[in-house]
Amino acid sequence: MAFQSDNKVIKWIEYRLPIFTLLDHAVGTYPAPKNLSYWWNFGSLAGLMLVVQIVTGIVLVMHYTPHTSLAFTSVEHIMRDVNYGWLIRYIHMNGASFFFIAVYFHIFRGLYYGSYKAPRELLWFLGIIIYLLMMATAFMGYVLPWGQMSFWGATVITNLFSAIPVVGESIVTLLWGGFSVGNPTLNRLFSLHYLLPFIIVGLVILHIWALHQHGSNNPLGIDKKDSRDTIPFHPYYTIKDLFGIAVFLLVFSIFLFYSPNFFGEPDNYIEANPLVTPAHIVPEWYLLPFYAILRSVPSKLGGVILMFAAILILFVLPWLDTSRVRSAKFRPVYKQFFWIFLANCLLLGVVGAKPPEGIWVLIGRLATVYYFAHFLVICPLVGWFERPRPLPTSINEAVLPKAAAAAGE
Amino acid sequence: MATTHGAAHAGQTRRDFLFLAAGAGVGIGAALTVWPFIDSLNPSADVLALASTEVDIGKVPLGQQLTVLWRGKPVFVKHRNPEEIEKARADDSASMPDPQKDAERVKKPEWLVMLGVCTHLGCVPLGNQGPYGGWFCPCHGSAYDTSGRIRQGPAPRNLEIPPYAFLNDTRIKIG
Ligand code: FES
Numbered sequence: 001m002a003f004q005s006d007n008k009v010i011k012w013i014e015y016r017l018p019i020f021t022l023l024d025h026a027v028g029t030y031p032a033p034k035n036l037s038y039w040w041n042f043g044s045l046a047g048l049m050l051v052v053q054i055v056t057g058i059v060l061v062m063h064y065t066p067h068t069s070l071a072f073t074s075v076e077h078i079m080r081d082v083n084y085g086w087l088i089r090y091i092h093m094n095g096a097s098f099f100f101i102a103v104y105f106h107i108f109r110g111l112y113y114g115s116y117k118a119p120r121e122l123l124w125f126l127g128i129i130i131y132l133l134m135m136a137t138a139f140m141g142y143v144l145p146w147g148q149m150s151f152w153g154a155t156v157i158t159n160l161f162s163a164i165p166v167v168g169e170s171i172v173t174l175l176w177g178g179f180s181v182g183n184p185t186l187n188r189l190f191s192l193h194y195l196l197p198f199i200i201v202g203l204v205i206l207h208i209w210a211l212h213q214h215g216s217n218n219p220l221g222i223d224k225k226d227s228r229d230t231i232p233f234h235p236y237y238t239i240k241d242l243f244g245i246a247v248f249l250l251v252f253s254i255f256l257f258y259s260p261n262f263f264g265e266p267d268n269y270i271e272a273n274p275l276v277t278p279a280h281i282v283p284e285w286y287l288l289p290f291y292a293i294l295r296s297v298p299s300k301l302g303g304v305i306l307m308f309a310a311i312l313i314l315f316v317l318p319w320l321d322t323s324r325v326r327s328a329k330f331r332p333v334y335k336q337f338f339w340i341f342l343a344n345c346l347l348l349g350v351v352g353a354k355p356p357e358g359i360w361v362l363i364g365r366l367a368t369v370y371y372f373a374h375f376l377v378i379c380p381l382v383g384w385f386e387r388p389r390p391l392p393t394s395i396n397e398a399v400l401p402k403a404a405a406a407a408g409e
Numbered sequence: 410m411a412t413t414h415g416a417a418h419a420g421q422t423r424r425d426f427l428f429l430a431a432g433a434g435v436g437i438g439a440a441l442t443v444w445p446f447i448d449s450l451n452p453s454a455d456v457l458a459l460a461s462t463e464v465d466i467g468k469v470p471l472g473q474q475l476t477v478l479w480r481g482k483p484v485f486v487k488h489r490n491p492e493e494i495e496k497a498r499a500d501d502s503a504s505m506p507d508p509q510k511d512a513e514r515v516k517k518p519e520w521l522v523m524l525g526v527c528t529h530l531g532c533v534p535l536g537n538q539g540p541y542g543g544w545f546c547p548c549h550g551s552a553y554d555t556s557g558r559i560r561q562g563p564a565p566r567n568l569e570i571p572p573y574a575f576l577n578d579t580r581i582k583i584g
Contacts, residue, residue, distance in 0.1 A: 152532060152548075158531075159529075173452060177451065177456070178456045179481055180480065180481035180482045180526075188450065274478065274481060274483065275478065277532040277533040277535075277546075295550075295563070297563070298562070300529055301565075357550060
């Protein structure tokens with residue numbers, strides 16, 4: 001099964017370090033189910049965005065100054081004076097949003113097709129950890145320009161830890177390195193913002209390793225049986241991924257060049273002022289659903305606990321979902337609840353962006369209750385009572401019914 | 410037979426002991442090594458040194474509020490008018506999350522000095538707003554009364570009173 005080549009250099013290297021065999025297994029002859037749809041493109045898109053963020057980030061750091069008195073102006077310096085600085089910064093800024101867009105598609109695809117079920121639980125866990133680290137990294141990055149939203153976002157998020165009984169206040173002081181968000185805070189967040197993406201790269205490698213152990217899930221959610229169910233990753237899926245990348249980058253470019261501040265908040269172009277909180281402080285869009293959950297609970301500690309629980313509950317999902325069938329294609333009841341759940345998440349996002357008054361408080365509470373009910377009540381019960389539709393006997397048969405029938409004759 | 414068994418047993422316990430002692434030594438050593446790195450994140454000496462601020466309050470008109478920075482945090486110095494004092498006292502026995510009498514929160518009733526930091530997640534509440542006529546936090550909707558006590562919303566405690574002293578009628582020292 002080792003990689004074959006006549007090239008002398010490749011042979012020389014391969015004999016000492018079998019890296020070509022490794023790569024060949026990972027992206028070359030790796031047998032992928034032949035029925036993967038475009039929903040399976042978002043994994044590679046997320047990987048691409050990670051690389052884009054690292055490359056642009058490294059260049060930005062060459063021009064940025066992590067000090068409260070200079071951070072804001074150094075970002076403006078990047079925007080106005082550095083050659084193509086505006087472009088690199090806008091790629092980095094919008095790249096974060098598009099990274100999350102890709103990852104959210106990727107996660108909901110996993111939820112729809114049951115990609116978290118045995119034997120892919122660890123693959124799912126690694127994904128959740130990557131998602132958590134992404135949120136931490138994005139939050140820290142948002143602090144660096146030292147605008148009003150940066151400062152107050154950092155204040156609110158770090159204060160979440162003061163909800164912890166007894167040691168909370170000491171933890172917050174430790175995070176700040178002072179009595180409020182200030183220069184020591186900015187410096188440490190900068191350090192970690194540079195570190196975490198590389199940890200994410202490591203986790204992505206583990207994620208892919210775990211993926212290749214049992215192979216990709218597929219729209220039918222059934223296991224592949226023999227070589228008739230699969231095609232080699234290269235060239236079939238490399239070309240499909242490249243096509244997806246082209247489309248994705250096209251959409252990315254529309255925002256990048258025509259509406260680069262679409263995802264941002266105008267208040268962040270005002271330098272941080274510790275005396276005035278902006279009238280509406282909102283986090284970046286990708287954190288809004290969790291922000292809505294935080295605000296829905298009329299207790300500080302309770303809100304913080306529920307917010308973290310909203311993500312951690314994903315870790316137990318493989319056991320909360322009691323159905324043996326993976327794909328929602330064959331689960332008529334779960335399928336409907338999936339769409340309701342997705343709509344509910346979007347609703348939470350809307351609530352998170354609204355001021356916490358009037359009807360929004362009530363809607364936020366109901367949506368929060370439903371969010372947890374989906375995992376704790378609906379998933380177990382539906383798995384129990386639902387009658388799944390009959391599964392096809394093999395991927396090949398479902399995808400190419402005629403060919404399979406002909407072969408059977 | 411008995412002696413061999415005893416010797417083997419003794420050897421075993423001695424080895425176990427050495428193993429545990431070495432393990433404990435490494436564990437304690439690791440903890441001692443990690444501590445300086447963690448403690449380096451705590452406030453440094455120069456941050457701790459910024460202890461107090463003096464404020465001239467002579468020019469604050471009745472009903473207005475002065476905001477000053479102390480240890481990187483805003484401090485409200487509010488010159489309360491008689492209605493506000495009256496309202497704060499009238500509510501002394503109302504039910505609230507963090508019960509406190511107005512008299513416990515001031516040195517002179519017309520001067521309310523407190524940290525302008527919402528006890529929920531640290532935003533700066535806005536003055537003369539909200540259902541209790543005191544402060545209202547725009548972040549998640551906590552409402553404070555004219556004594557800075559939490560009356561409604563997610564914040565758990567009243568706005569904190571920093572240590573301060575009147576140097577004379579028009580000067581106070583915070584910290
Ligand atoms: S910070 Fe004031 S209500 Fe949350």
